[in-house]
Amino acid sequence: MSWSSQEVRLAQRPLGYPDSETWEIADVEVGEPGPGEFVVNLELISLDPAMRGWLNDVRSYAPPVGIGEVMRAYGAGTIVASQHDHYAVGDVVSGTFGVREYAVSDGHDVTKLDLDVAPMATWLGALGMPGMTAYFGLEEVGRVQPGQTVLVSAAAGAVGSIVAQLAKAKGCRVIGVAGGPEKVAWLQEVGLDEVIDRKEGDLIRQVRRAAPDGVDFYFDNVGGEMLDAALANLAFGARIALCGAISAYNEEKLPEGPRRYMALLVFRATMQGFLVTDYKDRYDEAVAEISQLIAQDRIVATETILDGGVTTFPDALLGLFSGVNTGKLLLKV
Amino acid sequence: MSWSSQEVRLAQRPLGYPDSETWEIADVEVGEPGPGEFVVNLELISLDPAMRGWLNDVRSYAPPVGIGEVMRAYGAGTIVASQHDHYAVGDVVSGTFGVREYAVSDGHDVTKLDLDVAPMATWLGALGMPGMTAYFGLEEVGRVQPGQTVLVSAAAGAVGSIVAQLAKAKGCRVIGVAGGPEKVAWLQEVGLDEVIDRKEGDLIRQVRRAAPDGVDFYFDNVGGEMLDAALANLAFGARIALCGAISAYNEEKLPEGPRRYMALLVFRATMQGFLVTDYKDRYDEAVAEISQLIAQDRIVATETILDGGVTTFPDALLGLFSGVNTGKLLLKV
Numbered sequence: 001m002s003w004s005s006q007e008v009r010l011a012q013r014p015l016g017y018p019d020s021e022t023w024e025i026a027d028v029e030v031g032e033p034g035p036g037e038f039v040v041n042l043e044l045i046s047l048d049p050a051m052r053g054w055l056n057d058v059r060s061y062a063p064p065v066g067i068g069e070v071m072r073a074y075g076a077g078t079i080v081a082s083q084h085d086h087y088a089v090g091d092v093v094s095g096t097f098g099v100r101e102y103a104v105s106d107g108h109d110v111t112k113l114d115l116d117v118a119p120m121a122t123w124l125g126a127l128g129m130p131g132m133t134a135y136f137g138l139e140e141v142g143r144v145q146p147g148q149t150v151l152v153s154a155a156a157g158a159v160g161s162i163v164a165q166l167a168k169a170k171g172c173r174v175i176g177v178a179g180g181p182e183k184v185a186w187l188q189e190v191g192l193d194e195v196i197d198r199k200e201g202d203l204i205r206q207v208r209r210a211a212p213d214g215v216d217f218y219f220d221n222v223g224g225e226m227l228d229a230a231l232a233n234l235a236f237g238a239r240i241a242l243c244g245a246i247s248a249y250n251e252e253k254l255p256e257g258p259r260r261y262m263a264l265l266v267f268r269a270t271m272q273g274f275l276v277t278d279y280k281d282r283y284d285e286a287v288a289e290i291s292q293l294i295a296q297d298r299i300v301a302t303e304t305i306l307d308g309g310v311t312t313f314p315d316a317l318l319g320l321f322s323g324v325n326t327g328k329l330l331l332k333v
Numbered sequence: 334m335s336w337s338s339q340e341v342r343l344a345q346r347p348l349g350y351p352d353s354e355t356w357e358i359a360d361v362e363v364g365e366p367g368p369g370e371f372v373v374n375l376e377l378i379s380l381d382p383a384m385r386g387w388l389n390d391v392r393s394y395a396p397p398v399g400i401g402e403v404m405r406a407y408g409a410g411t412i413v414a415s416q417h418d419h420y421a422v423g424d425v426v427s428g429t430f431g432v433r434e435y436a437v438s439d440g441h442d443v444t445k446l447d448l449d450v451a452p453m454a455t456w457l458g459a460l461g462m463p464g465m466t467a468y469f470g471l472e473e474v475g476r477v478q479p480g481q482t483v484l485v486s487a488a489a490g491a492v493g494s495i496v497a498q499l500a501k502a503k504g505c506r507v508i509g510v511a512g513g514p515e516k517v518a519w520l521q522e523v524g525l526d527e528v529i530d531r532k533e534g535d536l537i538r539q540v541r542r543a544a545p546d547g548v549d550f551y552f553d554n555v556g557g558e559m560l561d562a563a564l565a566n567l568a569f570g571a572r573i574a575l576c577g578a579i580s581a582y583n584e585e586k587l588p589e590g591p592r593r594y595m596a597l598l599v600f601r602a603t604m605q606g607f608l609v610t611d612y613k614d615r616y617d618e619a620v621a622e623i624s625q626l627i628a629q630d631r632i633v634a635t636e637t638i639l640d641g642g643v644t645t646f647p648d649a650l651l652g653l654f655s656g657v658n659t660g661k662l663l664l665k666v
Binding site: 060061223228242243244245248254255256257258259260261262263264265266267268269270271272273274275278 | 393394556561575576577578581587588589590591592593594595596597598599600601602603604605606607608611
């Protein structure tokens, strides 16, 4: 038996935003799995800011996607054929399967998903990489205490929404930053103490108003002007977790750095980069805590699921950078 | 009795480099000290990069010097009159006495200097604030281990020269950055493993050549391009201590921030600001260690002493920013 599968390949490295030249769609036949392999029928593909970095031919924490290769993507689906001892037909799994309809895998870095705990989409969001990122950024870099003031950028996004709610659950005063009235309303409903609409501008003053005594922990997903606004409003001994810089990912040149970085000296503060995969051994701990908080209605896990199939991946990715999503952005295959 | 004393006052806040409009010289009569006070005849005045910050009317870790006030300065001299229980005529002391010939003090934050341990100039350099800054930056932010690679900017300066030599004493591989062949030669003589002349440009490549496996700890005195060159060459888990940004202190506008700050994420690195005065309670520990290393000839404590009296302070300060000094820069009163 074989499965015909559409896939999205990297045709050309983009300068700035990816466009139609960046991608090519191909049709392939996926045959029966070899020994130690299985075939998964993908149902959901994850759209992640990090994807933009994988398109650049530069040294980073993950190697670039090669020209002509299937675009790297995290996703989830159901196994339709297996010659693997640990994975059986019908198992629901997640892994880095790429932007395609059917993938062959040897099981490396593949996770079985228990749909009794949460639906597949949540396993790619609050209980997947974004949730893990939120959890370890808060635990290991933030080390926040009850009563501290936490500022989260892209707070309606996949990672930010979990950071903000985990910090609330820890008894922090949480300020979220998001773009536009709908996301702001969603964050207010979720229970944040203050919500800033970045589209209203003057971020320094908006943060000052929301955090008159300064920010103890800033979880940075965006970089740029927002990072400077946080630096301008630090509390003594503040900590900044660098998780991403989505504002910069599509710039053709390396944008300016944070002008106000010397605030780190004035406030004896720390800015630290982290990467979720360093905490791989402890994902179970994070999944247990987040799923419990979801069950207790103390965390709202939400996803925005686009319904166009793999060939719409190029537009879906642009949607991520324009901020179409509340919560995790997924593409239905 | 009274003493006639020249002093340098802040006449006007400078934009950019201080100039003749910035300062005014005044002659005052210093009378007998009141109860709980003493009069010190200043012999050496310390020139510090932080002075430039004190001229700006902005929120920082020290309040600005007021218009018309005597310029704040650290210095040392001999007590010539006293009504203070703990300070006697003939005692040699250091403190924040200002840019003047005679100062009245109530003893607050004043230190008695033991000239059997080290000469007065060393008490303002390797055993003074610069040495303390070096020690605690390395101990508390760097936490370096033997064999690690340490990069120090302004390595021939008051703080950098002590950081570099302390790191050598701890068994690190030490790379110093300085401006011009004389300073480079001095640092080579002092025993650094590699010395970079920043005036030769291409700092990123120069650091890469000197630290092919990356920098474990970067002690930043200068900011600007040098900080970016360090960020471009971090080792995994690297640490950066922000001590100063002398390259920026005379800029009229806030200069660009470190463009490559996202290297902190790629290398899971930390950038941390610190201020020496936070470790006031532990200065004795640092003085003991540094003076022992000086006695063992493992640290060379050096000073550049300008010999023009207090009225030449304005030029002496500019000399600090153009880098006339090797080691601590002092002005002889």
